[in-house]
Amino acid sequence: MDLINRYVYDVTRRLPERQRGEIEKEVRGLVADMLVERYGDRDASKAELEAVLIELGSPASLADNYRGSRRYLIGPDYFDRYVSVLKIVAGAVFLGISVALAVSYAVNPPESLITAFTRYFSSIVGALLQVFAWVTGGFAIAEYNREDAGKAATQETWSVAKLPELPGRAAVIKPIDPLINIGFNVVFIAILNFAPELFGSMSISDGQLSNLVPLFRLDILRSTLPIINVLFALSILKEVGKLYIGKWTMGLALGNIVLNASVLVLVALVFHPGAAIWNPDMMPVLQDIIPRFFVFAYGLGLVVDSIVSFFKAAKSTKSV
Amino acid sequence: MSKTDEVVDGILQELRRGVTILGVLSQLHKPEYGYSLVTVLAEGGLSVDASSLYPLLRRLEAQGLLQSEWDTNEARPRKYYSLSPLGREAYARLCGEWEAIVSAMERFSPVKGEHESGSY
Known part of the structure; x- marks a missing residue:
């Protein structure tokens, strides 16, 4: 009897609770x-019971039969795209961190080779784990919400008109593009978080380069870092979206515009001229120019990016 | 297992999957419990593993083709399945489709006649 209990337990523990x-x-x-069919009403021996359970097959395969369709965290539909996005994002983050740390080591030489390597490896490992978690999480959500091909087919009839257009050459997003952008974002995140004093201006006094005057007030920067990191995260998210879709579509372009607009708002809030984050110790001339230039350049970049993406998408959807 | 065996086994499995459903539906005009159905089908020449029949019955019930009832009067409680009204209708239509398939295959290959290509 104990054997049956263990068998049944091993089957049901693999199944949804409400069916158990x-x-x-x-x-x-x-x-x-x-048992009755084979041995009649007499009590079966342990060996006989074993034979019956063997015939029934392993608990795993019986549970599989009960489950019917398999459930995936990331199913065959998405798996190949998942792997390629993961590779590219991981590559970009790897490059970005390498560059950022190389820059910071060049400016602030580390105490020893060992500390330099330890910091490098722990940063890389930490960042790659983040990449893995976020990309996997994103795809898992996509898988969870995936339309069942069979179900969708019965709901609306499919027609050839629903075939997607071939993207025009201009609309194709080459993976190198998002890769470089993600790399840059990671470099900036890394420097801002680990060595913000690197952003600064030199001044010349007595014919000698004096110390760097930081652009930012480090205490304010530190307290605003979460917002700034969100900003970078949004940009990286956008790049991942571009990687995932692979061509400019209207939806992607609109999403791009919305993201760019929210990034612009955040930038203006944190970095507008006169904002607390700018270091008042900067030279007076720079104090006015740098913030203006920064917000203007950032804004212009976002606007141009939005317009270009919009036209690329419009072009690719128009050519029917 | 040779390559041919493997391929044939795979195709056979797919073929059986559909035929088993037809076989099950054909026997459930009156209530049967799982194991009695295994026996009935095996006697008729359609052998089905209990480990795939029991889950199949649940699935057909979930699809609305079967209805079930636990009989607790006997020593062991047993779940009896029978065709639902939807199941009856579906079975009648499937029988028509099945005949069409069989007659098509008879035209293509001499199912009942002599095997021209020999047996393997």
């Missing part, structure tokens, strides 16, 4: 019926 009770009763009934 009934399936347990079914499997117990089935084993009992098989």
Whole structure:
């Protein structure tokens, strides 16, 4: 009897909880019926029971049969795209961190080779784990919400008109593009988080280069870092979206515009001229010019990017 | 297992999957419990593993083709399945489709006649 209990437990533990009770009763009934058919009403020996369970097959395969369709965290539909996005994002982050740390080491030489390597490897490992977690999480959500091909087909009839247009050459997003952008974003995130004093202006006094005057007030920068990191995260998210879709579509272009607009708002909030984050110790001339230039350049870049993406998308959807 | 065996086994499995459903539906005009159905089908020449029949019955019930009832009067509680009204209708239509398939295959290859290509 103990053997049956263990068998039933091993089957049901693999199944959704609300089906367990009934399936347990079914499997117990089935084993009992098989025993009666083979050995009549007498109590079966342990070996006989074993033979019956062997015939029924492994608990894993019986549970598989009960489950019917398989459930995936990331199913065959998405898996190849998942792997390629993961590779590219991981590559970009790897490059970005390498560059950022190389820059910071060049400016602030580390105490020893060992500390330099330890910091490098721990940063890389930490960042790659983040990449893995976020990309996997994103695809898992996509898989969870995936339309079942069979179900969708019955709901609306498919027609050839629904075939997507071939993207025009201009609309194709080459993976190198997002890769470089993600790399840059990571370099900036890394420097801002680990060595913000690197952003600064030199001044010349007595014919000698004096110390760097930081652009930012480091205390304010530190307290604003979460917002700034969100900003970078949004940009990286955008690049991942471009990688994932692979061509400019209207939806992607509109999403791009919305993201760019929110980035612009955040930039203006944190970095507008006169904002607390700018270091008042900068030379007076720079104090006015740098913030203006910064916001203007950033804004112009975002606007140009939005317009270009919009036209690329419009071009690719128009050519029917 | 040779390559041919493997391929044939795979195709056979797919073929059986559909035929088993037809076989099950054909026997459920009156209520049967799982294991009795295994026996009935095996006696008729359609052998089905209990480990795939029990889950199949649940799936057909979920699709609305079968209805079930637990009989707790006997020593062991047993779940009896029978065709639902939807199942009856579906079975009648499937029988028509099945006949069409069989007659098509009879035209293509001499199913009942002599095997021209020999047996393997």
